[in-house]
Amino acid sequence: MATINDNYLKLKAGYLFPEIARRVNAFAEANPDAPIIKLGIGDVTEPLPQACRTAMIRAVEDMGSRDTFKGYGPEQGYLWLREKIASYDFQSRGCDIDASEIFISDGSKCDTGNILDIFGKNNTIAVTDPVYPVYVDTNVMAGHTGQASGKGEYEGLIYLPISADNDFTAEIPATKVDLIYLCFPNNPTGATATKEHLQAWVDYAKANGSIIFFDAAYEAFITDPSLPHSIYEIEGARDCAIEFRSFSKNAGFTGTRCAFTVVPKTLKAKAADGGNVELWNLWNRRQSTKFNGVSYIVQRGAEAVYSEDGQAQVKELVGFYLENAKIIREKLTAAGFTVYGGTNAPYIWLQTPDGLSSWDFFDKLLQTANVVGTPGSGFGAAGEGYFRISAFNSRDNVEEAMRRITEKFSS
Numbered sequence: 001m002a003t004i005n006d007n008y009l010k011l012k013a014g015y016l017f018p019e020i021a022r023r024v025n026a027f028a029e030a031n032p033d034a035p036i037i038k039l040g041i042g043d044v045t046e047p048l049p050q051a052c053r054t055a056m057i058r059a060v061e062d063m064g065s066r067d068t069f070k071g072y073g074p075e076q077g078y079l080w081l082r083e084k085i086a087s088y089d090f091q092s093r094g095c096d097i098d099a100s101e102i103f104i105s106d107g108s109k110c111d112t113g114n115i116l117d118i119f120g121k122n123n124t125i126a127v128t129d130p131v132y133p134v135y136v137d138t139n140v141m142a143g144h145t146g147q148a149s150g151k152g153e154y155e156g157l158i159y160l161p162i163s164a165d166n167d168f169t170a171e172i173p174a175t176k177v178d179l180i181y182l183c184f185p186n187n188p189t190g191a192t193a194t195k196e197h198l199q200a201w202v203d204y205a206k207a208n209g210s211i212i213f214f215d216a217a218y219e220a221f222i223t224d225p226s227l228p229h230s231i232y233e234i235e236g237a238r239d240c241a242i243e244f245r246s247f248s249k250n251a252g253f254t255g256t257r258c259a260f261t262v263v264p265k266t267l268k269a270k271a272a273d274g275g276n277v278e279l280w281n282l283w284n285r286r287q288s289t290k291f292n293g294v295s296y297i298v299q300r301g302a303e304a305v306y307s308e309d310g311q312a313q314v315k316e317l318v319g320f321y322l323e324n325a326k327i328i329r330e331k332l333t334a335a336g337f338t339v340y341g342g343t344n345a346p347y348i349w350l351q352t353p354d355g356l357s358s359w360d361f362f363d364k365l366l367q368t369a370n371v372v373g374t375p376g377s378g379f380g381a382a383g384e385g386y387f388r389i390s391a392f393n394s395r396d397n398v399e400e401a402m403r404r405i406t407e408k409f410s411s
C-alpha cells in the first residue's frame with residue numbers, strides 16, 4: 001500500500017479558516033434567517049479597478065487572434081510587468097531591485113509556503129506569535145517540526161511572542177536563527193515596523209547568516225510616510241531577505257490571483273559541502289520546474305495597476321478599506337473595547353471582553369450579533385484573548401456590524 005507524508009498528521013485538527021467556515025455553516029443551518037455579516041477572512045468585496053478590467057478584456061481579445069495569441073509565458077513572468085513592478089514598487093523608493101529579481105506568481109500565500117522547497121530541513125526557524133498560520137503549517141508539512149504541544153506550539157520552531165507589551169513587534173532572538181518570518185503591516189495584529197526596527201533585524205540576519213522572509217502583502221495600506229514599505233529600503237537587506245508581495249488586497253485580485261516574490265541575486269545560503277549558493281538560481285529552477293506561470297490575461301490586468309488610471313483607482317480602493325478600518329476602530333473603542341491596528345493596516349486586533357477566550361468570543365459574537373471575526377488563538381498561543389476583525393467588506397455591512405456589536409457589547 002502507498003504511504004503518506006506523516007507530517008500532515010502533526011497538523012492541528014483543521015486550518016483556521018475552514019474551522020471558522022464550519023462553525024458559521026453550522027450556525028446558519030440552525031438559524032437560516034440570521035443575517036450573518038462576515039468580517040473574518042481578509043477577502044476583498046469591491047470590484048476590480050476599471051483599469052485592470054479594461055486591460056483584461058483587451059487581453060482576452062488578444063487571445064482571439066493568431067497574431068496576438070499567447071500560449072505558455074515565461075515562468076518568471078512577462079518582462080513588461082516585472083519592469084513596472086521594479087520601477088514603481090522598489091526603485092521609486094530607493095530600493096536597488098531589478099526586474100530580473102522579480103518572480104510573478106499566483107499568490108504570496110503559495111510563495112511563502114513554496115519557498116521552503118529551496119531550503120534544507122536542518123534550519124532553525126523563528127515565527128512571531130501570533131502569526132499567519134500558513135508560515136507554521138507549511139513548515140509542519142515539510143517536516144521541519146516535531147509534534148504540537150498542548151498549547152499548539154510545534155517542537156522545532158522558535159516562537160517570538162508579540163503583544164501590547166512590546167507594541168506587537170518581536171524582540172531580536174538572543175540565539176542564532178536561520179530562517180525568520182516577518183510580516184509588516186502585520187497580519188493579524190495590524191502592527192507596523194519602523195526603519196530602525198527592520199534595520200535591527202537586517203543587522204542580526206547579516207551577523208548570523210540568516211534569511212528573512214518578509215511578507216509585505218499589506219504595504220499599500222501604510223499611510224505614515226516615515227514607515228518603510230519594503231525590507232529593501234533597509235541597508236543590507238539585499239544580502240539577507242526575500243520579499244513577498246501581492247495584488248490581492250491593494251487591487252482586489254483575491255479571485256484573480258497575481259503576486260510576486262523578490263529574490264535578490266546577491267542573496268546566498270550554504271550548501272551541505274559548505275559552499276555558498278545563490279538562492280536566485282534555486283528559486284528560478286524551482287519555479288521553472290513546478291510552475292507554468294500566471295496567465296497572460298491576469299498579468300495584463302496587474303500591469304494596469306501601474307497606469308495613471310490604475311494608480312488612482314487602487315489608491316481609492318485602499319482608501320475605502322482604510323475608512324472601513326477607521327469606522328471599526330472608532331466604534332469598538334467607543335463601545336469600550338481595547339483596540340489595536342486599523343491605522344496603517346486593514347485589520348483591527350482587539351482584546352476579548354470579560355475574560356472570554358478567543359473562541360468563546362467568536363461564538364458569542366456570532367450568536368448574539370450574527371457577526372463573524374477571527375479568534376486570535378487561531379494565529380498562535382499568544383493570540384489567546386485577542387480577536388481579529390477585517391475591514392474588507394462593504395460600507396453598509398461594516399456599519400451594520402458595528403451597530404450590532406456596540407448595541408450588544410457597549411460597556
